[in-house]
Amino acid sequence: MDTSLRSTLHERGLRMTPQRQLVLDAVRELGHATPEQICTQVQRAAPAVNITTVYRTLDLLERIGLVRHTHLGHGAPTYSEREHQHVHLVCHSCGEVSETPTELMDALAARLRQESGFELDVTHVALSGQCGDCRAANAR
Amino acid sequence: MDTSLRSTLHERGLRMTPQRQLVLDAVRELGHATPEQICTQVQRAAPAVNITTVYRTLDLLERIGLVRHTHLGHGAPTYSEREHQHVHLVCHSCGEVSETPTELMDALAARLRQESGFELDVTHVALSGQCGDCRAANAR
DNA sequence: TTACATGCAAAGGGTTTGCATAACT
DNA sequence: AGTTATGCAAACCCTTTGCATGTAA
Numbered sequence: 001m002d003t004s005l006r007s008t009l010h011e012r013g014l015r016m017t018p019q020r021q022l023v024l025d026a027v028r029e030l031g032h033a034t035p036e037q038i039c040t041q042v043q044r045a046a047p048a049v050n051i052t053t054v055y056r057t058l059d060l061l062e063r064i065g066l067v068r069h070t071h072l073g074h075g076a077p078t079y080s081e082r083e084h085q086h087v088h089l090v091c092h093s094c095g096e097v098s099e100t101p102t103e104l105m106d107a108l109a110a111r112l113r114q115e116s117g118f119e120l121d122v123t124h125v126a127l128s129g130q131c132g133d134c135r136a137a138n139a140r
Numbered sequence: 141m142d143t144s145l146r147s148t149l150h151e152r153g154l155r156m157t158p159q160r161q162l163v164l165d166a167v168r169e170l171g172h173a174t175p176e177q178i179c180t181q182v183q184r185a186a187p188a189v190n191i192t193t194v195y196r197t198l199d200l201l202e203r204i205g206l207v208r209h210t211h212l213g214h215g216a217p218t219y220s221e222r223e224h225q226h227v228h229l230v231c232h233s234c235g236e237v238s239e240t241p242t243e244l245m246d247a248l249a250a251r252l253r254q255e256s257g258f259e260l261d262v263t264h265v266a267l268s269g270q271c272g273d274c275r276a277a278n279a280r
Numbered sequence: 281t282t283a284c285a286t287g288c289a290a291a292g293g294g295t296t297t298g299c300a301t302a303a304c305t
Numbered sequence: 306a307g308t309t310a311t312g313c314a315a316a317c318c319c320t321t322t323g324c325a326t327g328t329a330a
Contacts, residue, residue, distance in 0.1 A: 015304065015309065036294080050312050055295065071213045073265055076294060089258050100256065108248050116240065117272025118229050125213055128264035132257025155284065155329065175319080190287050195320065216319065 008064050019049055023057040027067050027079050032088070032097070034076040072097060072126045088126035093134035097126070148204050159189055163197040167207050167219050172228070172237070174216035212237060212266045228266035233274035237266070 005024060006016040019042070026041040027033065033041070039054040058079055061067040069077040072090050078097075086099040102122045109120040130138070145164060146156040159182070166181040167173065173181070179194040198219055201207040209217040212230050218237075226239040242262045249260040270278070 013309085017303090017310065019311075034294090048312080051294095052296080052313080053311060056310085071211060071265070071268075073211045089252070089256070091258075092261065092264065098256070098258075100252075104248065104251060108244065111244060112229070112240075112267075112269070116229070116238070117275065118231075118238075118267075118269050119275055120267060120269040121232065124232065124268035125211070125265045127252075127258075127260060128211075129252070129258050129260040135257060135259055153284085157285065157328090159286075188287080191319095192288080192321080193286060196285085 005066065008066070012064070014060070018046065019053050020057050020060070022046060022049065023054055024061060024066060027058075027061070028081055031084070032070065032078040032080040034078055036076065038079065068123060070123055070126055073128055085123055087122055089131070090126045090128050091131035091134055092128055093130050093138070096131055096133075098131070145206065148206070152204070154200070158186065159193050160197050160200070162186060162189065163194055164201060164206060167198075167201070168221055171224070172210065172218040172220040174218055176216065178219065208263060210263055210266055213268055225263055227262055229271070230266045230268050231271035231274055232268055233270050233278070236271055236273075238271070 002021055002024065005021065009016050009020070022042045022045055023038060026038045030037060030041060035051065035054050035058060038058070039049070039051045042049050042054060058067065058069070062069065062079075065082055067079050068082050069079045070088055071077050072088060073092070085102050087102055087105060089098045089100055090096070091098075105120065105122045109122065112118040112120050142161055142164065145161065149156050149160070162182045162185055163178060166178045170177060170181060175191065175194050175198060178198070179189070179191045182189050182194060198207065198209070202209065202219075206222055207219050208222050209219045210228055211217050212228060213232070218228075225242050227242055227245060229238045229240055230236070231238075245260065245262045249262065252258045252260050
């Protein structure tokens with residue numbers, strides 16, 4: 001099914017395995033998920049798969065550019081498809097994670113590039129704050 | 141020396157202790173530092189202080205608003221004085237952490253507030269990317 | 281003499297490593 | 306055969322918890 005994965009691996013002398021396909025599938029299905037969540041999902045299809053393999057595979061998929069990880073602040077990072085570019089907003093009151101288009105960061109990225117030569121990676125860390133709902137609840 | 145710490149604690153029925161003063165001092169001296177680094181610094185003056193106490197004290201100092209922590213992405217968070225407001229930029233090539241004024245984020249914060257009611261906490265997570273030096277080195 | 285703080289040890293999440301086995305090429 | 310991939314167990318880092326002791330109001 002995933003010939004692009006197979007051939008990308010092959011180019012680098014790496015092998016296609018059921019585990020690798022399953023991990024990639026899980027990342028795609030779950031959207032943004034922690035290694036633990038991905039492992040659980042994979043184990044629905046193949047219970048014997050070990051979490052070590054999940055970690056190693058996520059690493060590999062990231063190196064070959066198919067997935068990326070984002071630090072939401074606390075706890076484990078979450079993995080998602082490389083294509084799924086968005087900025088994560090984490091509410092530190094309710095913990096909710098929402099997504100917002102990366103264009104929001106364009107002006108900031110341009111300023112950083114210009115003023116300090118820093119090339120911003122918009123997706124790698126989440127922005128933290130308080131979401132609208134929690135602000136409203138707090139105001140009461 | 142630190143009457144404001146003493147009285148803030150006292151208002152809440154909490155006690156001033158040498159450990160608490162030492163931890164606050166260390167946070168101030170080190171700028172932005174992990175609990176482990178803070179512990180090492182504290183132990184220069186008082187070797188018996190346990191890292192558990194450092195964690196508990198950082199928690200306490202954060203609750204009473206004297207310090208804050210920032211997630212740099214990987215690994216342990218770093219603590220700094222509340223007053224020292226700045227945005228952290230972390231280079232994921234060389235790991236260097238630099239600081240930049242929070243005003244840089246004002247426009248973004250305003251947009252987020254308006255468009256999604258999200259109140260951005262500019263200091264709580266670092267921005268990630270590649271610093272000027274590493275970009276130059278990479279270009280070679 | 282009661283509440284709060286500390287130190288120590290143990291447990292807890294999350295992740296990595298070493299090594300033997302298994303599966304490709 | 307020789308390389309690569311997996312599973313398992315153990316180690317690792319960072320942090321929290323339980324409990325006994327210690328210390329201040």
